[in-house]
Amino acid sequence: EDQVTQSPEALRLQEGESSSLNCSYTVSGLRGLFWYRQDPGKGPEFLFTLYSAGEEKEKERLKATLTKKESFLHITAPKPEDSATYLCAVQATTGANNLFFGTGTRLTVIP
Amino acid sequence: GAGVSQSPSNKVTEKGKDVELRCDPISGHTALYWYRQSLGQGLEFLIYFQGNSAPDKSGLPSDRFSAERTGGSVSTLTIQRTQQEDSAVYLCASSTFVGLGANYGYTFGSGTRLTVV
Numbered sequence: 273e274d275q276v277t278q279s280p281e282a283l284r285l286q287e288g289e290s291s292s293l294n295c296s297y298t299v300s301g302l303r304g305l306f307w308y309r310q311d312p313g314k315g316p317e318f319l320f321t322l323y324s325a326g327e328e329k330e331k332e333r334l335k336a337t338l339t340k341k342e343s344f345l346h347i348t349a350p351k352p353e354d355s356a357t358y359l360c361a362v363q364a365t366t367g368a369n370n371l372f373f374g375t376g377t378r379l380t381v382i383p
Numbered sequence: 384g385a386g387v388s389q390s391p392s393n394k395v396t397e398k399g400k401d402v403e404l405r406c407d408p409i410s411g412h413t414a415l416y417w418y419r420q421s422l423g424q425g426l427e428f429l430i431y432f433q434g435n436s437a438p439d440k441s442g443l444p445s446d447r448f449s450a451e452r453t454g455g456s457v458s459t460l461t462i463q464r465t466q467q468e469d470s471a472v473y474l475c476a477s478s479t480f481v482g483l484g485a486n487y488g489y490t491f492g493s494g495t496r497l498t499v500v
Contacts, residue, residue: 276425306488315387315474315491316426359426369439370416371489373426 274299276374278360284380285350293345293377295360305343306371307336308359316359350381385409387492389475395498396465404460404495406475414478415452416489417460421471429473432458465499472496 275298285291297305304323308316320329322338329336333354335346345358357378361371388407396402408415417429428442432452443449447465452458462469476489 308488308491313493315476315493316489318488318490321488361426369414369433370428370431370442371426372428373418375423375425 274362274364274372276360276362276372278358278374278377280377281375282378282380284382285347287351287381287383288349290346290348290350292347293358293379295343295345295374296341297343297360297362299362299364299372301365303363303365305338306361306363307334307343307345308361310357310359310376319358347379350379352381352383355379355381387475387477387490389473389492389495391495392493393496393498395500398467398499399464401461401463402465402497404462404473404475404497406458406460406477406492408456408458408475408477409490410456412477412479412490413455415458416476416478417450417458418474418476419471420474420494426474429460462497465497467499470497470499 277296279294304321306321307319309319310316320336325338325340327338333348337344357376359373359376361373363371390405413434415432418426419429420426430443430450431439447463450460472494474491474494476491478489
């Protein structure tokens, strides 16, 4: 059964304090791993798709990396506006076309 | 429109009543998904529409839940005889090409917050 576990559940950082969020996954065959950002009262906003181990993608202060068992979302010198819940999801090569989501990491960046 | 539009944004209903939630996807997006997000839970897949193919209903939690997509565009999620455990945020998403190697991501709407009292 597909499984996505995100850690930590919540993270508080000082502005400028870099850190990483973890997404561990188990899937029969990985079609893609997705990162989303969700602000309160809003739907998730797409950030990245990663397809194969060793792949990296960057966007502003965010960098996502992928191994065969986990993905990391690295946040460099975060700002208060980076505060949000970050969701990880996987899509399997077999079966349904839907994404299977983790429960997210709630990030708070303190000025 | 520019994004995925969902209505209503909030809905309070009495236990046992039926509700209809609407999703208007991005024009030209052939794939449409419904998810449910409960407090402290991850997004739970409900149903998926792709073009004119039969929908994937594998995520619907009970036969009280149904959805349709008319003309390949607007979709309606219907919950009959609502129960308190149906309270959640119902999110709709749409996307373009679905396939291996496609660098796509869903575009989500802001959701409908359903409260069953």
